[in-house]
Amino acid sequence: MFGPSASRRVQGLQLALREHGLPAAEVVDYQTLLSAPERAAEAIGGHRGLVKLESPGEAPALHAALIERGWRRLGAAGPAPQPLEHGELAHQHHWYAGFAALLRSLPAAAAYLNPPDDIVCMSDKLACQQRCIAAGIEVPPLLGPIDGYEHLRERLRASGCDQVFVKARYGSSGAGVLAYRRNRAGREVAYGSAELVESGGRLRVFNSLRPRRYTATGDIARLVDLLAAQGAYAERWVAKPRAPDAHGGHYDLRVVALDGQARQRVARVSRGPLTNLHLGNRRGALEAWFDPASMQALEAATERAAGVFPRSRMIGFDLILRDRRSWLLEPNAFGDLLPNLLWQGRDTYQDQAALASSPPARSGPQRMPAHA
Missing domain, CATH: 3.30.470.20 (ATP-grasp fold, B domain)
Incomplete structure (x- = not known):
């Protein structure tokens, strides 16, 4: 198994294995693979069992390392990403680039529970929905990627739609998701778990367990801009x-x-x-x-x-x-x-x-x- 060794997910599977009278799974931490990628081939080589690639969540140091790796992989433009505070939503596109590169470095010939390329696709929500559409699966109609608040408004005008979900392209567990509505009078509201915080002279977004409701256009615009800078898209709100x-x-x-x-x-x-x-x-x-x-x-x-x-x-x-x-x-x-x-x-x-x-x-x- 590959994943953060201390995560609840890894511990949950280890407990289930014990309950079935089976030996514990060998765990190789993703953090180890970043510095020693050969460990993947060593762990898989000669191993005839199922290989599980676990979520990289619940590991702040790993999250930071994947962001840095992704930033370098995307060209290292601008200053290096700074350490994030607990719950901060930033550099999600860098995180994805780093995680996707890590998954693609794994050996192809293994009995994966879920193979690396499928996980890469499912970790890009927009690409994943597009793949589902191509396969004939009905999803909420996509308005497409957005690069900011004004672009969102353009998408709404073009589609004649007044209710959408704005979603972080590389988010998880509802992080960076906004339910957005506007009426004919132009009043608008956005609801979601993203918290807009001004700190040290700059605006930042944090993931909150207490959903927020925004009605001021300026706040909604700033929030959408910050999310879109990390990759975001809009889809119709299906009741x-x-x-x-x-x-x-x-x-x-x-x-x-x-x-x-x-x-x-x-x-x-x-x-x-x-x-x-x-x-x-x-x-x-x-x-x-x-x-x-x-x-x-x-x-x-x-x-x-x-x-x-x-x-x-x-x-x-x-x-x-x-x-x-x-x-x-x-x-x-x-x-x-x-x-x-x-x-x-x-x-x-x-x-x-x-x-x-x-x-x-x-x-x-x-x-x-x-x-x-």
């Missing part, structure tokens, strides 16, 4: 269905596919536009809400989405399902961190551990089941 219980709110879905089949699934319910569970939103009782036909539609939508990445064995999909019509919001190569969410008695890490004793359930390239 989410209302939760059919007494608690209210609207919801979308996170579904984890294993070998193309829907496994763990949960409704993410929010009173605001952002449904990410770590933002304090609640889980909905999906099995109680969906009749068999709706559940079948959800599973079919997940299977179609998984077909876009046939070599990736486990992907988390964010979906809207309304009146049995589905929209794919995002595939996530690292969408398996869902504590205490079970399907047929297993969580995502227990499913991964069980690959050691069960063959692939899906046709396609031959995979070698194993545990590390």
Whole structure:
């Protein structure tokens, strides 16, 4: 396994392996690969088991190192990126360039859970949505990349659209996502987890667990400009269905596919536009809400989405399902961190551990089941 050795994700899989009576996975930290890339070939060479590439999150030093590597790879223009404060959103395009370069340096001949090139694509949200569209998957209509607030306004005028999501192209977990609306009188509002902060004579953006609401045009413009400088795009706002219980709110879905089949699934319910569970939103009782036909539609939508990445064995999909019509919001190569969410008695890490004793359930390239 490659990833930050102290992350909750690595620890979750190690625990599942122990529970299955299997030896612990060997872990090679991404930080090690930056200084000694030959360690990847050494670790994979002679290893016949499954190789998991884990999220590089929860490791600030690694994040900084990937930003610097990406900055150099993109030409090292301007001053070197300065260290970020906790939660600061900056240099996401540099981070992506560094992470993509690291993944592309890994040996191609290995039994990856999700192969490096698929993870590279899924880490670029815009490129990923474009790939899904090319495969015939319905996604929220794209307005395209934006380079700032004025460009966003041009996109809105050209499309005749007044409600969009502005998304960080290389963000994750809702970071750098703004739900934007304007009315005919010109009043506008943006809602999201991005916090605009003026510090030391300059404006910065921080990721906040408490979503903010912006109504001043100047603040919205500055926020969009800062996000767009790191890579951003806009897509139409597709209305989410209302939760059919007494608690209210609207919801979308996170579904984890294993070998193309829907496994763990949960409704993410929010009173605001952002449904990410770590933002304090609640889980909905999906099995109680969906009749068999709706559940079948959800599973079919997940299977179609998984077909876009046939070599990736486990992907988390964010979906809207309304009146049995589905929209794919995002595939996530690292969408398996869902504590205490079970399907047929297993969580995502227990499913991964069980690959050691069960063959692939899906046709396609031959995979070698194993545990590390």
